[in-house]
Amino acid sequence: MKPCSVVVCGVGGQGVLLLARTLAEAAFIEGLDVVQSEIHGLAQRGGAVVAHVRFGSRVHSPLVDPYKADLLLSLEALEALRNRVYAGRKTSVVCNMLILPPPSAAAMRMKIPKLDEIKEAFAHAKLFEYVEAQRIAGEKGLPQGANMVVLGFSFGLGLLPLSEKGLLEAIKTVVPDRYIEKNIELFNVGRKVAESRK
Amino acid sequence: MGLKLNDLIASGEPGRKVLLLGNEAIARGAVEAGVSVAASYPGTPSSEIGLTLAQIAEQVGMYFEWSVNEKVAFETAAAAAMSGLRALAFMKHVGLNVAADAFVSLAYTGCPGGFLLVTADDPSCHSSQNEQDNRYYAKLALTPVLEPSTPHEAKEMTVRAYDLSEKHEMPFILRTTTRVSHTRGIVELGEARDRPKIGEYKKDWRRYVLIPANARVRRAVLLEKERDLREEAEKSEFNAVEEGEGEIGVITSGVSYCYVKEAARELGVSPPILKLGFTSPTPYSLIESFSKDLRAVLVVEELEPVLETEVRCTLQKSRLRVEVLGKMTEHIPRAYELNTGIVGAALAKSLGLEWTVEEIPEGKAKAPPRPPVLCPGCPHRGTAYILKQVVGDEAVYSGDIGCYSLVAIPPYNLMDNIHCMGASIGLANGFSKAQGRPVVALIGDSTFFHAGIPALINAVYNRHPMLVVVMDNRITAMTGFQPHPGTGMTATGAKAREVSIEDIAKACGADYVATFDPYDIDKGIAEVKKALSHEIPVLVARRPCAILEWREKRRRGEKPKVYHVDEDKCVGCLKCIRDTGCPALIAIGEKVQIEKELCAGCGLCARVCPTKAVEVVD
Numbered sequence: 001m002k003p004c005s006v007v008v009c010g011v012g013g014q015g016v017l018l019l020a021r022t023l024a025e026a027a028f029i030e031g032l033d034v035v036q037s038e039i040h041g042l043a044q045r046g047g048a049v050v051a052h053v054r055f056g057s058r059v060h061s062p063l064v065d066p067y068k069a070d071l072l073l074s075l076e077a078l079e080a081l082r083n084r085v086y087a088g089r090k091t092s093v094v095c096n097m098l099i100l101p102p103p104s105a106a107a108m109r110m111k112i113p114k115l116d117e118i119k120e121a122f123a124h125a126k127l128f129e130y131v132e133a134q135r136i137a138g139e140k141g142l143p144q145g146a147n148m149v150v151l152g153f154s155f156g157l158g159l160l161p162l163s164e165k166g167l168l169e170a171i172k173t174v175v176p177d178r179y180i181e182k183n184i185e186l187f188n189v190g191r192k193v194a195e196s197r198k
Numbered sequence: 199m200g201l202k203l204n205d206l207i208a209s210g211e212p213g214r215k216v217l218l219l220g221n222e223a224i225a226r227g228a229v230e231a232g233v234s235v236a237a238s239y240p241g242t243p244s245s246e247i248g249l250t251l252a253q254i255a256e257q258v259g260m261y262f263e264w265s266v267n268e269k270v271a272f273e274t275a276a277a278a279a280m281s282g283l284r285a286l287a288f289m290k291h292v293g294l295n296v297a298a299d300a301f302v303s304l305a306y307t308g309c310p311g312g313f314l315l316v317t318a319d320d321p322s323c324h325s326s327q328n329e330q331d332n333r334y335y336a337k338l339a340l341t342p343v344l345e346p347s348t349p350h351e352a353k354e355m356t357v358r359a360y361d362l363s364e365k366h367e368m369p370f371i372l373r374t375t376t377r378v379s380h381t382r383g384i385v386e387l388g389e390a391r392d393r394p395k396i397g398e399y400k401k402d403w404r405r406y407v408l409i410p411a412n413a414r415v416r417r418a419v420l421l422e423k424e425r426d427l428r429e430e431a432e433k434s435e436f437n438a439v440e441e442g443e444g445e446i447g448v449i450t451s452g453v454s455y456c457y458v459k460e461a462a463r464e465l466g467v468s469p470p471i472l473k474l475g476f477t478s479p480t481p482y483s484l485i486e487s488f489s490k491d492l493r494a495v496l497v498v499e500e501l502e503p504v505l506e507t508e509v510r511c512t513l514q515k516s517r518l519r520v521e522v523l524g525k526m527t528e529h530i531p532r533a534y535e536l537n538t539g540i541v542g543a544a545l546a547k548s549l550g551l552e553w554t555v556e557e558i559p560e561g562k563a564k565a566p567p568r569p570p571v572l573c574p575g576c577p578h579r580g581t582a583y584i585l586k587q588v589v590g591d592e593a594v595y596s597g598d599i600g601c602y603s604l605v606a607i608p609p610y611n612l613m614d615n616i617h618c619m620g621a622s623i624g625l626a627n628g629f630s631k632a633q634g635r636p637v638v639a640l641i642g643d644s645t646f647f648h649a650g651i652p653a654l655i656n657a658v659y660n661r662h663p664m665l666v667v668v669m670d671n672r673i674t675a676m677t678g679f680q681p682h683p684g685t686g687m688t689a690t691g692a693k694a695r696e697v698s699i700e701d702i703a704k705a706c707g708a709d710y711v712a713t714f715d716p717y718d719i720d721k722g723i724a725e726v727k728k729a730l731s732h733e734i735p736v737l738v739a740r741r742p743c744a745i746l747e748w749r750e751k752r753r754r755g756e757k758p759k760v761y762h763v764d765e766d767k768c769v770g771c772l773k774c775i776r777d778t779g780c781p782a783l784i785a786i787g788e789k790v791q792i793e794k795e796l797c798a799g800c801g802l803c804a805r806v807c808p809t810k811a812v813e814v815v816d
Binding site: 012018021024025027028033034035036037038039046047059060062063065066069079081082084085087088089099100101102103104105106107108109110111112113118120121122124173180 | 201215217324325348376380381382383384419453456457459460461525537538539555556558559561562563564565567568569570571572608609626640649772775776779780781783784
């Protein structure tokens with residue numbers, strides 16, 4: 001299998017690294033080669049966070065190059081825009097329908113791009129889809145579970161070359177025990193939303 | 199989840215494959231190698247080695263400590279190796295600046311027990327103040343260096359380093375970079391060795407007492423060892439030639455190898471590659487035999503052209519006319535970390551090929567910057583606010599390294615310099631002599647223990663007027679909540695004697711010592727005013743980290759106090775956001791709202807609101 005490159009981004013505290021780890025574990029469970037890289041350090045709550053995951057028969061570089069992502073998964077719309085550099089014409093983008101304005105931007109009354117303007121910036125990409133992951137996760141009582149809705153949604157759209165079994169197994173490996181059931185439920189809701197859109 | 203993974207690292211069976219972070223792989227390597235003593239001071243990108251060891255040390259019978267600073271960590275581990283035990287010290291790259299004195303001396307004495315120093319370099323300064331290349335330290339101290347490309351190699355090299363270190367009685371360096379330390383990859387577990395708890399220190403005056411007469415002898419021994427270790431590098435399993443086509447070859451080390459492989463695949467070429475893992479002392483013969491039939495070699499490495507210089511030396515020494523391409527020829531930029539694109543462009547240029555990059559026109563919408571900010575409820579926010587009110591912007595604020603460094607950026611702008619650990623008080627010594635503004639030193643609790651104390655003694659001794667504020671959040675927060683001497687807890691969670699910052703400040707001779715709670719703004723303002731009437735006062739702004747507090751409350755089942763904005767009273771002046779920079783405050787339309795999930799209930803926004811629109815939720 002040729003390498004699949006995924007960039008996962010969002011705001012600190014949203015579960016970006018957990019989502020990236022789930023993808024990496026799923027690929028590993030399928031017997032694929034996998035590298036995942038992430039940046040820690042500084043107080044990341046409220047800061048921009050990004051992780052790269054690459055898997056395939058053989059992968060070397062832990063980083064995805066500009067314009068070379070197969071998939072860009074964003075848990076927040078402004079962060080999708082910040083990581084636009086990874087999106088080329090062959091990139092599919094899935095984005096949580098959520099804007100968290102940075103406090104500093106609000107204080108300076110900076111203009112915050114709107115959802116449709118952000119989508120417009122990805123007009124060159126192969127696909128751009130918003131999913132109401134935040135609303136769904138909130139309604140299901142686990143607002144920090146939007147990452148699993150985005151994962152299920154991407155899987156439902158057929159954007160992930162990974163099996164359902166592998167992904168569910170990965171969720172069980174990565175997520176703390178008491179949240180496993182809820183995370184799987186959110187994954188399934190995300191998948192159904194995707195299937196209803198097809 | 200954490201437990202499951204840590205169990206695998208502690209006791210996973212040989213042959214099993216596990217997905218591990220580079221740092222976790224190094225921790226596993228220490229388990230397999232039979233390391234008895236490990237010590238460190240937290241620093242990104244090395245911290246997860248210790249976060250892992252802290253969890254598993256007791257289970258595997260290893261001694262692990264968070265030491266007070268890197269020098270003491272190094273010395274603690276060095277003594278274990280001098281006593282015949284296998285020992286590990288690890289730190290971020292700049293940590294070795296602190297430990298350098300001890301490091302060079304250990305190279306001179308050597309040690310009968312295996313000793314490995316892990317230094318985690320940080321190309322692109324993801325979480326550091328500089329981009330220094332610690333392979334220069336290896337040249338300085340004539341110590342051997344291993345450079346892994348992947349987490350699996352990091353583990354393999356950790357284990358092998360101990361055999362080699364014991365064979366040559368020399369400390370070894372494992373040099374990682376961020377993209378190895380913080381990359382997760384597939385690691386195959388190996389057999390774990392036994393781990394003795396107690397070693398034996400064999401007295402050897404000629405060796406361990408580095409007075410000039412002995413040091414001169416040891417210098418000669420060191421040079422002899424360098425010769426033997428070069429032989430070791432020549433035949434190392436970590437140095438290998440990958441046969442290929444063409445008359446342009448690639449010599450590479452560390453994670454750069456991964457970019458070379460990826461770039462070659464994309465270009466559809468297969469140049470001969472010399473992959474070096476045991477890079478120092480330089481394997482001259484290997485480089486010579488690899489290069490002799492080539493027209494040119496491209497050297498690919500992270501940070502400084504250390505290997506490239508060695509390749510040039512080797513070829514010049516062997517009188518080979520092979521062109522050397524790399525950072526010195528500007529095929530590869532010297533600043534910041536590499537990636538496939540950078541290496542691909544260099545490789546293509548060397549081969550006379552084209553490296554194409556897709557061209558995407560810039561989009562109209564731009565993402566506003568999202569700098570890291572102090573968490574909701576962070577006690578440092580209150581301390582910054584209090585200092586702004588009383589001392590104002592007139593003073594020179596000498597800053598330091600920790601979460602509280604974030605008060606250096608808007609909206610607080612409360613640090614005029616951040617240099618290195620302990621430099622807040624260190625530089626304040628000089629500022630008080632060299633310029634006329636009042637001087638304030640802002641330092642964290644862990645940093646105070648690390649390098650603040652000698653600087654404070656100097657201020658007292660040489661009479662350097664300054665206000666020292668220890669921003670004590672009861673933990674080393676930024677690197678992942680490691681305990682320190684002030685917390686009353688050891689790395690592995692045992693109860694420890696709590697070392698009092700106030701007692702230390704008094705013992706150092708500070709003119710005035712007091713403590714305040716940064717949530718209590720009025721008391722804080724009064725305390726700062728009182729302190730300013732003294733020449734060298736030390737104030738301790740004490741309140742536990744908000745994240746820890748929040749976790750504690752959740753564990754006890756308590757609900758934190760939360761605030762909300764009365765929309766009728768809010769006039770949308772945004773003073774709350776400008777003064778506090780709290781991420782729980784969100785401007786929506788002309789009003790401000792408080793994100794319930796984020797609010798930690800510190801109440802600072804309620805205090806600064808001019809229309810009293812912020813109230814506690816009942």
